[in-house]
Amino acid sequence: LMHAFIFWGFLVLTVGSINIIIKGLIPGPDRGWGIPIIDGNPVFTLLTDFFLVTVGIAVLIAFYRRFVTRPQRLTLSSEALLILSLIMTLVVTEVLAEGFLAAWEGETSVWEPIGAVLAPAFSGLGQDGNWVGFSVMWWAHIVTLLFFLTYLPRSKHLHIMTAPFNVFLRNLGNRGALSKLDIENSETFGASTLHDYSWKHLLDLYTCTECGRCQDNCPAFLSGKPLSPKELIQDLKHYLMEDGPAILAASANGKEGEGQAQEGESPAGVREMIRGMIEEETIWSCTTCRHCMEACPVFIEHIDKIVDMRRNLVLMEGSMAPExxxxxxxxxxxxxxxxxxxxxxxxxxxxxxxxxxxxxxxxxxxxxxxxxxxxxxxxxxxxxxxxxxxxxxxxxxxxxxxxxxxxxxxxxxxxxxxxxxxxxxxxxxxxxxxxxxxxxxxxxxxxxxxxxxxxxxxxxxxxxxxxxxxxxxxxxxxxxxxxxxxxxxxxxxxxxxxxxxxxxxxxxxxxxxxxxxxxxxxxxxxxxxxxxxxxxxxxxxxxxxxxxxxxxxxxxxxxxxxxxxxxxxxxxxxxxxxxxxxxxxxxxxxxxxxxxxxxxxxxxxxxxxxxxxxxxxxx
Incomplete structure (x- = not known):
């Protein structure tokens, strides 16, 4: 529920923030022209206030969980602290800007409850003081948003942008069936490099929220095996972000030749996926119970990736336990x-x-x-x-x-x-x-x-x-x-x-x-x-x-x-x-x-x- 409020709230607040930017760029009545339908819409204004409150509360809960209760499935990182701080800054600056603006205008509306609550507190600052306060918060909000949008594609929270697509494009077919290999016409089998995965598998990697729900329910992880579904996806994501450009360049230049592909080798200078990034014991620890996929809120397909690596080990290398x-x-x-x-x-x-x-x-x-x-x-x-x-x-x-x-x-x-x-x-x-x-x-x-x-x-x-x-x-x-x-x-x-x-x-x-x-x-x-x-x-x-x-x-x-x-x-x-x-x-x-x-x-x-x-x- 906390993540749902942050996610959907962030989307609504981002649309509202884009509207603010447009109003600042295009002169017109009521401080500039905004997005039609949204700008000045009392329902959208009320919805924005609702999410300002709920997102703020959700971020505080997220801080509490990461720094006080610290559940095992969550990874504590400086990046998580930065992202949460940026979201809270966006919320606080917009809340204060609304309060200063309501006090400056001298009137409130039931459609803007935050402004109605804060305006009396700011009324003593006078017209000039409230306008300065509004301007400072407006610019602080815009600068924070632009920094966030620039930083987001390279951060762990890229999933904010990719999750809607991954959810929409999830497998709606038979969830009990693995993919069928073309045994007769394929030269390689399974996955030994990222090049062997489909675009949907790669989108999965960018979409992981690191929430750890998969790990919390994985029998292999809970029994002390080396497999963590969360870490598996994260390792593959880091592999994709760090070595992906070299793999694409080698493929485009024809350096990943047929001989290398048949042997399951990576291009020169690129780490091996199996054994280089993912250990064999990790691959063999999975019981294919599907609990990771059942628990994942963004429909990541862990098992298919693991089975594809097993296929490569068995069919290309003949590598498996003696029993x-x-x-x-x-x-x-x-x-x-x-x-x-x-x-x-x-x-x-x-x-x-x-x-x-x-x-x-x-x-x-x-x-x-x-x-x-x-x-x-x-x-x-x-x-x-x-x-x-x-x-x-x-x-x-x-x-x-x-x-x-x-x-x-x-x-x-x-x-x-x-x-x-x-x-x-x-x-x-x-x-x-x-x-x-x-x-x-x-x-x-x-x-x-x-x-x-x-x-x-x-x-x-x-x-x-x-x-x-x-x-x-x-x-x-x-x-x-x-x-x-x-x-x-x-x-x-x-x-x-x-x-x-x-x-x-x-x-x-x-x-x-x-x-x-x-x-x-x-x-x-x-x-x-x-x-x-x-x-x-x-x-x-x-x-x-x-x-x-x-x-x-x-x-x-x-x-x-x-x-x-x-x-x-x-x-x-x-x-x-x-x-x-x-x-x-x-x-x-x-x-x-x-x-x-x-x-x-x-x-x-x-x-x-x-x-x-x-x-x-x-x-």
Whole structure:
């Protein structure tokens, strides 16, 4: 709110100040000709007085926050002090000028409340004194404004000018999809220099307000990793301002030749972006949770920049952690990152009599199971529970079984766009071969990829997450949740279900429909939910620095004393299962998927979750 008053107030006051300058340059009645409609308009005059007061108060609050409370996300600098001082000078000089002018004219107006309040205090100065006071404040205001406008383009507050454009030009398309690389026709992949970024990415850099909201919500930063979204954008901005002219000159002169571009090198005399400005560990720390982008008031796209740098590291240099390389090789050879054979992918379904589409293609829904729920024994229980729910509701469905491969989500977020596109096209070929129209999945990562990213390759399907389908079935009466479950449940919002796809209410409505359930909310929930730590390929990476994100999330859950930590994501389940064990909370807290809780309400089963038989690096 403080920033909103300063921003919009500054725009209104600047228009008013420009009007003052024009009146001073063009002689005419009432101290000169001004801007039509604005000049002499009582509504605009009242609006100006309103913002003079609110901006002044907002600047005082900003001073207090920077020099007294000092929140961690704000960077204290001499430049910030100068900018705030200039804004306050503009406010004070205009307020005093209005007061002196009202006293000099000897009359006040309800449309100029500041002048009406100050005029009596200045009336004792006489006509000459008030005119001198007005003239001094007028010139002080104009000189300050002109200095400000000259200084602004080179200052951290350039965002005052660029933010409106960045907000207007923000991505209004599908926020769940990364950009598609032209693998066949491109000579370089990803971003190794600023030249590789789009104009919108560069506009983002100029627009950062340094408010630190992204940093305040970043699980990597809060867990002690080297990534700060704010510092990342600021480092790239400084790189752009300092080395940008040399990059442009080299490009214009043809010095950035094809050989250098293919090797991902910067022009002579220009620092490398990766390793020179941004360290590799910083790039790999991101979980792609999207909280930075959700919190950013000016719609900066942090994740796209990070993924583009990952693409360059992976596709151009083959640079990635050993455990990530192992997972990628497994996906390429076996169609899953767990190094398990394709022939075992549908083992979980046999006891339930679930058929593959090869056996019976005439189904309403394809159940796209996903890698983790097909192989990891703890998460197999989620696949089993989802299948039981579909059977109980009388929905005819099938699975792909051995024909299903990894959807490609972790592969794409890690930066291996080539392998992702290969997986996507192979899966789409199989899906189209069976004329699949509707898909249900229990994995938010599969859900997001199938729904939002496969259309880039003409894979267009009606994709629904199992929480959405279960909510519809409960609401329509096709599922009767009769058995009591006297438990307190804290529900965790998966990043790719919530922030990426706005699915927050459906799982909660299902939980509220289960008799005996008491639903409690963690401090960080819904759009402000804290990442489990498994996104962006991190399920297959080691955490070498700082605190483990999954353990932090488990601690946050324990603050509200639940019996069950509910989720709707196999990756989250893996992370919570490991986190609960690592923190020693097994006797106090259990992790269950929404589908498992619904099955308990259907069957009255108190069965405990199966033990993990596969391992992940974060264990």
């Amino acid at each position: 990530v390389s192992t997972a990628m090789k497994s996906v390429e050879s076996a169609g899953n990152p767990l190094q398990l054979p394709t022939s075992e992918r549908a083992n979980w379904a046999q006891p339930l009599g679930v058929k593959t589409l090869a056996e019976d293609p005439d189904v309403e829904y394809l159940f796209f199971v996903g890698c983790v729920s097909s192989y990891d024994q703890r998460n197999v229980e989620i696949a089993v529970a989802t299948a039981k729910i579909l059977q109980a509701a009388g929905i005819k469905f099938g699975i792909l079984g051995a024909e299903e491969k990894c959807c490609g989500d972790p592969v794409r977020r890690i930066g291996n766009e080539y392998l992702y596109q290969m997986l996507a096209m192979e899966n789409i070929e199989v899906l189209n071969g069976y004329n699949v129209k509707k898909i249900v999945t229990a994995c938010p990562h599969c859900f997001n990829t199938l729904k939002n990213e496969y259309p880039q390759f003409d894979g267009n399907y009606e994709v629904i997450h199992h929480t959405q389908l279960i909510q519809e079935l409960v609401q329509s009466g096709r599922l009767k949740l009769r058995n009591r479950l006297d438990k307190t449940i804290a529900f965790h919002d998966s990043c790719y279900l919530g922030r990426y796809n706005d699915i927050y209410d459906q799982p909660r409505e299902v939980l509220k429909a289960i008799p005996g359930v008491k639903l409690v909310e963690m401090k960080r929930s819904k759009a402000f939910s804290f990442c489990c730590g498994g996104g962006g390929g991190h399920t297959w990476m080691e955490e070498h620095t700082g605190e483990r994100i999954n353990q932090m999330r488990v601690d946050q859950a324990m603050e509200v004393n639940p019996d069950i930590l509910g989720s709707a994501c196999p990756f989250c389940m893996m992370m919570f299962d490991d986190g609960i064990k690592a923190k020693g909370y097994e006797e106090r807290l259990q992790a269950f998927d929404l589908a498992e809780l619904v099955v308990q309400a259907l069957e009255g089963s108190g069965k405990q979750p199966a033990e993990r038989t596969t391992s992940v690096p974060t264990a």
